Structure formats: C-alpha cells, structure tokens
Amino acid sequence: MNILIISGTPRKKGRTRKVAYTLSSRLPAEVIDLSDLTLPLFNGEGEQDRVSEVQWLRELSNEADAFIWLSPEYHNGMSGALKNALDFLNIDHFRHKPTLLMSVSGGGKGGINSINQMRLVGRGLHAMVVPDQLIFDPDSFKEDGAFTADIESRVTQVLREFTHYAGLLPTLGVRG
Template identity: 30%
Template sequence: MTKPLILGLGGTARSGSSSEKAMKIALRHAEKLGARTASFCGRDLLMPVYLPGDNDRTESAKRLVKLFREADGFILASPSYHGSLSGLLKNAIDYTEDLRSDRRIYWDGRAVGCICCAGGWQGGSQTISALRDIAHALRGWPTPFGAVLNTSLPLFDADGRSLDESVQNQLEIVGAQVVEFAMMRYAADYVF
C-alpha cells in the first residue's frame, strides 16, 4: 500500500493562527501513523471567489484542486466566525466543484476530520456541525470525533506546540481517525 495522503485545509489568512496550529498538530500525528501530508493554509487561502462555470484558475487554485484529487483524507480546521466557518475556508472548499465530473466525485468515500477554534464554547459547536455537514454534502465521511477548542484560553506556544494535554489528545484523535479510515478504505478497495 502506498502511504495515504492527508490534506490539511484551513486556518486563517494570518499565518500561525490557532486553527492552523491545531491542524498541523493533527497532520504531524497522521505522519507518525504512516501518512503523507500536505497543507493548504494561511496565505494559500487568499484565492478568487469561486465562480461556477469559470475555468480560469490561479496557480494556487490549480494546486488546491490537484490536492483534492490526490488526497485520501482531509483535515478541515476553521476559526468560528459568528457561529460558522470562515469565508476563506468555505471558498476553498467550493473549489471541490471542479471534481464534479471526476470518476471519484467530490470527496466521495474519504474521511474528513474537523477542528474548530473558537473564542468560547457556543460558536465552536455550531462551526464543527457546519464543517461536518459540508463534508457529508461532498460525500465525505466525517470522522466520529471532531475537536472544538476554546481559544480564549492559551492553547499553543509560539512554535505551535500544544500547552494542554487534552487538546493534544483531541487533535491526535482527529489525525488518527482520518488515517485509519483512509487505510480501511484502501483495504476495502483492494479486497473488493
């Protein structure tokens, strides 16, 4: 089996945001479990608004669509903005429409781990629900566990390491479930 590719998508336009740090912890754990990883975050997210039917793509958008096609699983990480995901992340996800005619349409059969960073608990639960709903709408498999992190508390150091063992554990569970589901899918495709 080739190592599964897990794509981390999210964060904010600000490099080193809490949601980007959280996503990278989950991706590092996925690597420890044998996955290859790629990330699309920070300034990568600054793309033109997705326009259906417009095939003119920036290099950044072409790279993202290529990663969507190659990925065996996804980790989505978003801040909670007024009870939902960021517009930057939603716009990036909208580029999955370029996969509508692919043999493996959208994110069909691929695991999607969800992470939300919120300045309190209320908006985080709504945002994680929105991320899971989007994954489901794209035919992805939202993982059973999603991490909702309260960033009103200090969670990460300047280097992106978790300051809280329970936060570390939550992010590792997200990474592990995406890798495990990707490997199970590969095994099922091989057997059947």
C-alpha cells in the same frame, strides 16, 4: 497515503494555523494554508478553472486519500475562506474519502456551529465525515502555544479514530 489538511483561516498568525502545522508534524500530511493561497471569490464561471491556485487546490485534492478541515469559528459559522475553497471542489474530490473536522474558537463556548456547517458541506460533497470531531478553545493552549495535556489526549484519540477510518492505523504510527 496522502492526507491533506486544509487550514481555513485567512490569518497569517493564529491558533488555527498553529493547529494545522502541529497536526501535519504528527501525520504524513500536507497543509493547504488558505492564509497563503490567493483564491478568487468563487463565482462558478469557467474562467476561474484557469487560475493557477484553483488548479493547484484541485490537483492536491484529487491526490488526497483523506482530509482534515480546520476552521476558526466566525459569527457562529465556518470561515468564508474555507467555504470559498471548498466551493472550487466537487464530489469527485471527496467521495469515499475520510474527512475529520476541527474548529478553533475564540471563546469557551464556540466551535460547534462551524463544525456543524462543515459537516453539512461535507455531506454535500459526499465526504466520509468521521463521527468524532475536535474543538480547540483558548484553554486548549499553554502560554507558549503548545497543547495542554487534556487537549493533547483528545488530539491523540481523534487522530487514532481518523486513521482507523482511513485504514491507516497499522501503517501510520500516529504519534501522540
């Protein structure tokens, strides 16, 4: 089973990227790190189909059986980097594929708006967006960057639900 985690932060350092790689260590998952990928600004023109990064993104998405989308919340929405990456993909990349949504906010009240935007885009792409979701805020992390006990419990719960929808629970052995 191929799980693809799309880390929607353009930042090289930050909690969204940290969450993506922590999740990939617990699941058989590959990370598309948008801070390392140089995608052009989507314009819908055919010449963009020949850009190697676009081809790579589409190839990995075609091969994926399930997705986790992670985004920081910027100005009450998902990151432009994530939206731009998703604009290069289409219904065929996501149809019937479980998709888990997670957001990382800078404040104690953020995150839900980026989740809601991702849910709308997921519906437009015919992704099977799972009902549960997870928002990380600054209180979700210890000083060393590890998850707190409370968020660790939620991560385990959400990953179990996600793997259930993906039909993976018996075979994955999600580590908590």
